[in-house]
Amino acid sequence: MSDLSKYFDYNATTPMSATAREIWNEASEQLWHNPSSLYREAGYAKQRLDDAREDLADLLGVDAPERVVFTSGATEANNAIVRYFSRSKRGKLAFSAIEHPCVEASVSEFCETGGTFEIPVDPGSGVVDLDALESGLRSGGLSAVSIMAANNETGVLQPWREVAALCREQEIPFHSDAAQWIGKMPLEGLGECDWITGSGHKFGGGKGVGFLMMPEEGGEDFHAAVGGPQEEGRRAGTENLPAILAMVGALEEMSGLDFGKERAEGRDRFEARVKEELGIQIIGESAPRLWNTSMILLPREKNLKWLTRLSGLGFAVSTGSACSAGKGNPSRVMAAMGLDFDEMGRVLRLSGGWESTPENWDALAGALVSVGAEL
Numbered sequence: 001m002s003d004l005s006k007y008f009d010y011n012a013t014t015p016m017s018a019t020a021r022e023i024w025n026e027a028s029e030q031l032w033h034n035p036s037s038l039y040r041e042a043g044y045a046k047q048r049l050d051d052a053r054e055d056l057a058d059l060l061g062v063d064a065p066e067r068v069v070f071t072s073g074a075t076e077a078n079n080a081i082v083r084y085f086s087r088s089k090r091g092k093l094a095f096s097a098i099e100h101p102c103v104e105a106s107v108s109e110f111c112e113t114g115g116t117f118e119i120p121v122d123p124g125s126g127v128v129d130l131d132a133l134e135s136g137l138r139s140g141g142l143s144a145v146s147i148m149a150a151n152n153e154t155g156v157l158q159p160w161r162e163v164a165a166l167c168r169e170q171e172i173p174f175h176s177d178a179a180q181w182i183g184k185m186p187l188e189g190l191g192e193c194d195w196i197t198g199s200g201h202k203f204g205g206g207k208g209v210g211f212l213m214m215p216e217e218g219g220e221d222f223h224a225a226v227g228g229p230q231e232e233g234r235r236a237g238t239e240n241l242p243a244i245l246a247m248v249g250a251l252e253e254m255s256g257l258d259f260g261k262e263r264a265e266g267r268d269r270f271e272a273r274v275k276e277e278l279g280i281q282i283i284g285e286s287a288p289r290l291w292n293t294s295m296i297l298l299p300r301e302k303n304l305k306w307l308t309r310l311s312g313l314g315f316a317v318s319t320g321s322a323c324s325a326g327k328g329n330p331s332r333v334m335a336a337m338g339l340d341f342d343e344m345g346r347v348l349r350l351s352g353g354w355e356s357t358p359e360n361w362d363a364l365a366g367a368l369v370s371v372g373a374e375l
């Protein structure tokens with residue numbers, strides 16, 4: 001499927017941008033040597049790796065490039081950070097009820113029973129309940145906090161700046177999984193979080209590559225993988241230099257874009273039409289959301305029926321997060337927002353991209369209306 005005008009699953013993954021592809025191709029030909037080796041070509045590779053780290057740190061507003069650790073993606077980074085947090089004996093790990101499965105599963109895997117504190121979201125908006133977090137922080141029983149920056153299913157933006165400030169006051173480490181934020185929203189301020197994770201394939205940077213950002217102080221005994229001395233020993237394994245360079249190039253490209261209100265024009269027009277013509281509800285509509293995402297509650301029939309018919313018309317959409325959609329598991333995010341079992345089977349996630357035009361969104365609305373008439 002290469003017709004991007006009908007591709008509305010960018011939150012699951014994105015095609016590599018032309019810039020990233022070019023960088024990747026060139027680096028695969030020229031820069032395939034191991035950056036840890038000692039001959040001249042390896043030195044070039046090491047230099048490019050260091051430059052990429054500096055560029056990424058700059059983009060994140062961080063003046064210490066050594067805070068950046070390249071990984072295979074956000075799942076690895078989130079797993080490693082939660083595992084690291086779970087080793088603290090200081091108190092409970094707080095995480096929100098709408099975290100991505102890779103955070104939630106790491107919490108279940110690594111934290112002892114009773115060692116966690118789940119922060120609810122407001123059911124109407126899907127925004128984390130800051131009062132609940134504050135009372136947890138005031139109780140003095142938290143060791144760390146993990147709250148995502150933007151939700152992958154609803155696109156609802158989370159108040160990570162406020163959370164970062166609250167955590168700083170209490171000197172509690174704060175991690176934000178920013179996999180859906182980075183590349184779609186301005187990066188300013190992210191460097192003020194202690195820990196951040198990002199993923200290349202969410203912003204045209206290619207799959208199997210991502211990064212985490214560590215705090216300026218602390219985290220000395222952190223490691224995502226043990227073995228060789230790569231990434232200052234914090235993530236052993238030969239660096240995938242072409243992928244890293246492509247990812248940083250894509251982020252440079254995306255972060256130069258304007259993320260003003262106009263970017264949501266197509267999505268907003270789509271939502272107005274399907275609300276009016278199909279009686280569709282928009283999940284998280286009252287909250288600030290990513291400009292590219294619309295999570296809708298269909299009026300009747302299972303989401304898979306709609307998805308299959310839309311797919312027959314060439315449109316790629318999702319029933320939720322790609323990970324749980326394939327498995328048919330009910331979404332924790334939808335449960336946290338108070339949807340019942342029947343409603344959870346009627347949600348569709350539509351997520352456009354940087355090049356999706358308002359006309360592409362109009363075509364999607366038209367297709368949805370015609371599928372609605374059939375069902």
Ligand code: PLP
Nearest residue numbers: 073074075100152177179180199
């Ligand atoms: N976190 C969020 C919010 C995501 O949307 C995703 C992707 O689905 C991930 C983490 C996992 O990212 P990756 O595919 O790089 O492991």
